[in-house]
Amino acid sequence: MSLQNQLDAVPGVTAAPEAATRGFVFNHTMLRVKDPAASLDFYTRVLGFTLVRRRDFDEAKFSLYFLVLVADKSAIPAEEPARGEWLLSQPGVLELTHNHGTETDAGFAYHHGNSEPRGFGHICVSVPDVEAACARFERLGVPFQKRLTDGRMKDIAFIKDPDGYWVEILQPTSRI
């Protein structure tokens, strides 16, 4: 039996979903952030994301930031509505939500999901060379949750974003 056939036989799995699911795209993951300047710095400077859309809801006092991680920014349509339609058709978009005022509230913090009550675990950025990427994160002073040398899995690491959300770092050949 092929590997795919074995996986298709796992309890719960529908191996051939209805045609009605055609064209569905896992578009984005949304995380709330305390301070957008800190988060945008982390995701653009440290990880290479591009900010593609910002939406400010002044009356409801929140803003949304949509980021993508693409090698070639010229692939992003310059103008609306093509730009927005492109953004909402891509896999791998990161949406950050900022509720206005949290950035100046010294005691305010979001919950990263890896202490009680648990739920969401992490996001993951795949890199061409995990050793080189982690050495650069060290040089940049990025905090680690797990270095490559920690624990049993020597080819994955976890860094922490400014809110403490875990970002797994691995390369395509990592054994997970």
Added chain:
Amino acid sequence: MSLQNQLDAVPGVTAAPEAATRGFVFNHTMLRVKDPAASLDFYTRVLGFTLVRRRDFDEAKFSLYFLVLVADKSAIPAEEPARGEWLLSQPGVLELTHNHGTETDAGFAYHHGNSEPRGFGHICVSVPDVEAACARFERLGVPFQKRLTDGRMKDIAFIKDPDGYWVEILQPTSRI
């Protein structure tokens, strides 16, 4: 000033990240799930995902399930190691973590992030036709957090996965 130039000037943004970030991919988002059979049913039957990898850590009593949402399953390499390298190079992978035993613990529940303490908000699946997709979810008995007709944003909906995690449903022309 172009739209991209305006976004590149938002506080915190690095418009031209270091070349060291080339090839970085926002690969996956990990959610813990109580009952993998229920979650696999939801993500494959309702949303059309394909299970690409399962990893069982029997000693540590957890399993990982990696799913992708692709129109053409034949694009997935059939055999390792090409299969795993493909999986870890893609954007838009969903990783589900199952800690063994939670599925039979009646009182056990994960935290979806949208009540206190908040943090993670939702994942989003983009669909070609949001009205048709939501009508199908209604027929399938999928619970909604927000129907298209609820609230002010009439072109986005939120459904709930078996753990109560919110899944936003929109189409590329939705106004968010």
